[in-house]
Structure formats: structure tokens, C-alpha cells
Amino acid sequence: MLLRCRTPTRRPFEFCLKRSYSAIEQRRQQAYQGGGKDKQDSQHNKGKLTARERLSLLLDTNSFREYDCFVEHQCHDFGMQDKKYAGDGVVTGHGTIHGRRVFVYSQDFTVLGGSLSKSNAQKILKVMDQAMTVRAPVIGLQDSGGARIQEGVDSLAGYADIFQKNVLASGVVPQLSLIMGPCAGGAVYSPALTDFTMMVRNTSHMFVTGPDVVRVVTNEDISQELLGGAKTHTTKSGVAHNDYANDIEALQGMRDLFDYLPLHNQDTIPTLPCDDPIDRQDQALDSIIPSDPSTAYDMKEVVERIIDNHSFFEIAPKFAQNILVGFGRLGGQSVGIVANQPLISSGALDMDASVKAARFIRFCDAFNIPLVTMVDVPGFMPGTGQEHAGIIRHGAKLVYAYCEATVPKLTVITRKAYGGAYIVMSSKHLRGDYNVAWPSAEIAVMGAAGAADVVFRNHPDKKSMEQEYKDKFSTPLMAASRGYLDDIIQPRSTRTRLIEQLALLKTKSIQNPWKKHGSIPL
Numbered sequence: 001m002l003l004r005c006r007t008p009t010r011r012p013f014e015f016c017l018k019r020s021y022s023a024i025e026q027r028r029q030q031a032y033q034g035g036g037k038d039k040q041d042s043q044h045n046k047g048k049l050t051a052r053e054r055l056s057l058l059l060d061t062n063s064f065r066e067y068d069c070f071v072e073h074q075c076h077d078f079g080m081q082d083k084k085y086a087g088d089g090v091v092t093g094h095g096t097i098h099g100r101r102v103f104v105y106s107q108d109f110t111v112l113g114g115s116l117s118k119s120n121a122q123k124i125l126k127v128m129d130q131a132m133t134v135r136a137p138v139i140g141l142q143d144s145g146g147a148r149i150q151e152g153v154d155s156l157a158g159y160a161d162i163f164q165k166n167v168l169a170s171g172v173v174p175q176l177s178l179i180m181g182p183c184a185g186g187a188v189y190s191p192a193l194t195d196f197t198m199m200v201r202n203t204s205h206m207f208v209t210g211p212d213v214v215r216v217v218t219n220e221d222i223s224q225e226l227l228g229g230a231k232t233h234t235t236k237s238g239v240a241h242n243d244y245a246n247d248i249e250a251l252q253g254m255r256d257l258f259d260y261l262p263l264h265n266q267d268t269i270p271t272l273p274c275d276d277p278i279d280r281q282d283q284a285l286d287s288i289i290p291s292d293p294s295t296a297y298d299m300k301e302v303v304e305r306i307i308d309n310h311s312f313f314e315i316a317p318k319f320a321q322n323i324l325v326g327f328g329r330l331g332g333q334s335v336g337i338v339a340n341q342p343l344i345s346s347g348a349l350d351m352d353a354s355v356k357a358a359r360f361i362r363f364c365d366a367f368n369i370p371l372v373t374m375v376d377v378p379g380f381m382p383g384t385g386q387e388h389a390g391i392i393r394h395g396a397k398l399v400y401a402y403c404e405a406t407v408p409k410l411t412v413i414t415r416k417a418y419g420g421a422y423i424v425m426s427s428k429h430l431r432g433d434y435n436v437a438w439p440s441a442e443i444a445v446m447g448a449a450g451a452a453d454v455v456f457r458n459h460p461d462k463k464s465m466e467q468e469y470k471d472k473f474s475t476p477l478m479a480a481s482r483g484y485l486d487d488i489i490q491p492r493s494t495r496t497r498l499i500e501q502l503a504l505l506k507t508k509s510i511q512n513p514w515k516k517h518g519s520i521p522l
């Protein structure tokens with residue numbers, strides 16, 4: 001660069017240097033302005049932050065190192081040669097969250113609607129490649145009108161390259177998506193291929209085709225918000241996991257989630273100093289199970305009383321609420337928690353619950369995060385609705401995920417564990433490492449009334465047979481007598497027991513037989 005600095009008269013070397021530096025700095029400043037003040041104002045008026053403001057909240061102060069802020073698109077069609085912006089609509093690089101490395105890209109809606117050009121895609125691919133090289137997670141902040149229309153197939157190729165890289169990175173480094181604006185067309189499939197997707201309420205949308213196309217093709221009249229807003233995707237479709245009121249809360253939520261995750265699939269489990277005593281006994285747990293077996297209680301309260309500082313980071317809290325999944329810490333170490341929720345549908349496993357839990361279990365297993373399963377489940381959900389929509393196929397995903405998982409698996413049965421659902425929920429039979437029950441546990445093929453209807457229906461003393469069945473199985477003793485439970489423990493001691501076993505299982509190492517990959521029932 002300096003060698004090429006030609007001047008008509010001989011000028012001092014320092015002068016050339018300063019001139020080229022000032023041109024560079026000017027271009028860098030242009031990159032910082034994105035699409036300019038008016039566009040940034042319009043972004044703010046919509047209640048959204050700019051791409052750079054978002055990164056400054058996501059990452060530790062002064063930790064962001066940007067790549068490619070001078071990159072421009074190479075399109076010359078449709079007047080695009082006059083619409084060149086330094087950085088081309090996406091800000092990329094790396095930084096830290098609480099001191100731990102992360103690669104990031106943040107789409108800049110102020111530049112051509114954050115649309116994805118070939119050059120812009122190459123910037124994203126560069127950080128994904130580097131994340132794989134040094135083994136660190138990738139967070140994508142999505143705010144884009146999709147494929148840059150003027151570039152045609154070049155922008156589609158850019159998306160294809162990103163999908164391919166998403167899949168190769170899957171299970172190697174965590175990939176996290178935060179939807180902070182429109183996300184339309186094929187663009188939704190990159191977030192969908194990542195591990196966790198968060199949305200901002202009212203300002204972010206995800207759909208394969210927008211309301212206009214829907215109207216033409218299906219004759220439905222629907223708003224963007226109803227079609228693909230945060231509420232739709234976190235309560236109905238399950239496409240997004242968590243939603244937040246605004247950009248600031250969403251970025252903080254992403255930082256919180258990040259703290260639970262290892263940086264890659266061979267990293268150690270994140271462990272924070274723990275100020276919650278390991279031997280803390282929670283007396284309230286001893287009486288949390290109602291005496292009437294058909295009365296519900298809140299399993300989330302049970303989870304929170306057991307884990308460090310009552311702090312549970314729930315994933316998908318509004319979808320398939322009959323099962324809880326999320327992260328917590330035990331003795332400072334991250335664990336993945338899966339728990340039936342008796343408050344909703346008595347905690348029965350339906351299709352959505354099965355898929356929600358299976359996906360979470362597979363994430364934890366891929367990144368070596370131990371699994372703690374809390375069981376109170378009356379069975380799989382009966383009915384034609386579930387059967388005809390494929391509960392067998394979807395329930396099998398949960399069976400598959402638990403069977404496949406080789407991470408430490410710790411299971412606590414608090415009350416009901418009936419039938420197939422007993423087996424599925426991380427039982428001893430599916431390579432559970434530590435399986436215990438509270439004294440209130442009932443482990444049986446089904447509830448006593450249902451059992452009596454089937455096997456004692458013609459018995460002259462059906463009532464007493466039902467009682468006999470109840471006496472025999474409304475206790476964990478039979479399962480314990482066969483070694484299917486390692487112990488029956490006092491509820492108050494659950495936290496201590498789990499932490500002890502986690503320490504024991506730190507050196508656990510088992511492997512499944514070699515295969516190209518399994519064939520999970522999709």
C-alpha cells in the first residue's frame with residue numbers, strides 16, 4: 001500500500017502515510033455509520049437498536065474485534081454500483097461474554113434492509129469458519145429482509161453456504177440465534193438449524209412466506225405478528241425458544257444462556273464458584289407432594305429448590321408446558337434439567353413435549369452437559385388426536401434421545417412413573433447412572449384404577465384387588481428391591497445427593513458403537 005503511494009513531487013514519507021491512514025479511517029467511520037443517520041433513527045423509532053449497539057450490549061466492554069468492515073458487495077446490476085456501503089450490511093467479528101470467547105455477526109437493517117449479498121454471506125462464513133478453527137460458539141443477531149433481491153442466485157448461494165456450515169458446526173460448537181427484526185424466506189432456516197433461537201416481542205418475525213403470499217396462495221388474511229411473531233413461535237410452533245420484551249432484555253438473556261454452555265464439544269463443563277451450600281437441605285420438599293395423588297404441584301418449584309440459588313434458565317417456557325427443560329447449576333456446575341410438570345395435563349407426555357425434551361437432551365449430550373431428570377408422569381397422552389398425528393413417531397424421538405445419551409444421567413422420581421413413560425424418563429434400563437425415588441413414588445404399569453379395570457374387571461371383589469394393586473405399586477419399594485432404583489431418598493436431601501453423584505460421574509466415559517450417524521425417527 002505504502003509502496004504504491006505515488007506523488008507528483010517528492011513528499012515526505014510520513015505525509016503519504018498520514019494521507020492513506022486518513023482515507024482508511026474515513027472509510028472505517030463510514031462503516032460505523034451503516035446506512036446513515038436517517039436509517040438509524042428509523043431503526044430506533046421502531047424500538048430497535050442498531051447492529052453495533054446490539055453487539056456492544058451482547059459482548060463484554062471493549063472486547064469486540066471486528067473483521068471485514070471494508071467489505072463491499074460486487075453487484076453492478078440495478079444501479080447497485082451506486083449503493084455501496086462499507087461492511088455491506090452485516091457487522092462480524094469476535095469478542096467475549098464474561099471473559100469467554102464467542103464469534104458474532106449482527107445484521108445491519110440500515111444497510112439495504114440487512115439483506116444478504118454474496119459478500120455479506122462471505123463475512124458470516126468467515127466468522128463461522130474461525131469459530132470452528134478455534135472452537136468457540138457463534139451467535140447470530142438476525143435483522144434482515146432476506147436474500148438481496150438485486151443479486152439473484154448469488155445471494156441464494158450465500159444462504160446455501162451458511163446452511164451447510166451450520167450443519168457442519170452442529171454439535172461441534174454451540175450456535176445461537178437472536179431474531180431482532182424480519183427473518184423471511186429461506187433465511188429462517190439458518191436460525192432453525194442452530195441450537196437455540198430467541199425472539200424480541202413485536203419487532204421480530206419469522207416466516208417462510210409473508211402475509212402477502214399467504215393471502216394469494218391460501219386466501220388467508222393474517223398479520224405479520226400472528227403469522228410469525230414471537231408469541232406464535234414460542235407458544236404454538238415451537239420454532240423459537242424464548243422471547244423478550246425488547247432488544248436490551250433479549251441480549252441480556254443471550255448472555256445468561258451463554259454462561260451455561262461449554263465453548264465446544266470437548267470443552268469442560270462451565271463451573272462457577274458456588275455460594276449455595278452443597279449440603280443445603282430444603283425441608284419444604286418433604287411436604288411438597290400433595291397427599292391426594294390426583295392433586296397437582298409445581299415441579300418448577302421443586303427444581304428451583306434443588307439447584308444453586310434457585311436459578312433455573314428455562315428453555316421454551318411457553319411451549320409444551322407439560323415438560324420443563326432448561327439449565328441450572330449444581331455445586332456450580334452446569335446441568336441440563338428435564339422434568340415433567342404435573343400442573344399441565346398432569347405432566348403426561350404428548351408429541352410437543354416429547355420433541356421439546358428430545359431436542360434438549362440431544363443438545364446436552366452433544367456438549368457433555370450432565371442430565372438431571374425429575375419424573376412425575378402418568379404416561380403418554382392418550383386419544384385419537386395424538387395417535388393420528390403420530391405420538392408413536394414423536395414419542396420415539398424422546399426414547400431415542402435418552403437411549404443415545406452418554407452423559408451422566410441422574411433421575412429422581414418424585415411421584416408417578418407409569419408405563420412406557422417410566423422407562424423413557426431416564427430410567428435405570430436406559431443406562432441411567434443414578435436413579436432414586438422419593439418415598440412418595442409410585443412405579444407401575446398404570447394407575448391402580450386403570451389396572452383394575454383391565455385385569456380385575458370380572459373379579460367378584462374388584463375393589464379389594466384394586467387396593468392390593470395400589471398397596472403393591474404405590475411405593476418405590478418393588479423397583480428398589482430389584483435394583484432398578486439405587487436408593488429411596490428423603491426429598492430434602494436431593495440436592496446434596498445429586499451434587500455428590502455429579503462429582504462421582506465426572507470421569508464417566510462410555511461410547512456408543514461406531515456409526516456414520518443413527519437414524520432418529522424424524
Ligand code: HXC
Nearest residue numbers: 112113115144145146147148149150159182184185186187
Ligand atoms: C434488497 C431489500 C430487501 C431485500 C429489504 N430491502 N429487503 N433490499 N433485498 N431482500 C431494502 C428495501 O428496499 C429498503 O431499501 C430497505 O431495505 C428497508 O426496507 P423497507 O421495506 O423499507 O423496510 P420495512 O418496511 O421495515 O419492511 C421490511 C421487510 C420488507 C418486511 C423485510 O423490506 C420486505 O418484505 N422485504 C422483502 C422480503 C423478502 O421477500 N425477501 C426475500 C426472501 S426470499 P431503501 O433503499 O428503500 O431503504 C429469501 C430466499 C432465501 O430470502 C433462500 C435461501 C435458501
